[in-house]
Amino acid sequence: MYARVTLVKGDPADLDAAIANFGERVVPAASKASGYAGSFLLVNR
């Protein structure tokens, strides 16, 4: 398998919104790509 890892930094107060955005928009878009194998989201609160 092959992975793309993106590191982002934001305001901790916006973290829940960012998590929701990841699940509701980023993952559905990524999952449309051929060969998509999965997604993880790791956070430091």
Place this chain on the structure above:
Amino acid sequence: MNAAEQIGQEARRQSTESTGAEVLDVDRFEIFLADRKGEPTVPTFSRQTQIYADPAKIDDAIAFVRSSVLTHVAAHDGYRSLIGGVNRMTGRVFVTSNWESPGARAASDQALSSQRREAADIAGASSIRVDEWEVVFVEITPAGGGIELRGVGEQARSTPTT
């Protein structure tokens, strides 16, 4: 740029616009180890070790992680999974262990520090970076979860999982 990279670029743009987050780093890895105990759940608690390996020593380091590190990590209470990736062009290697609780992660840390040091030595890495994370989202499709990689070299086996 292939379709997956276009989607990634668009996802980064959309995420930064909607959340105000700043993209610090984007990298690509070959996943050389993906071991999991049980079904993926959230939250879990991760410890991620990163090194920059001597490109000539990457395969030796990978072999050590697959054999020794995996064996040691998986033996600890609260172990959930171990994932390793390498960028062979830059030598960047990450190994992420996942634990069922912060306590399990902490309890394993000291015992596994010698494994980190030995792996770094084998890889010719001069420094080790360790970060701790909370895993808040996991999705593994049949394409990603259907193959479990364990073992070393020719002993590696692919085991279908449900």
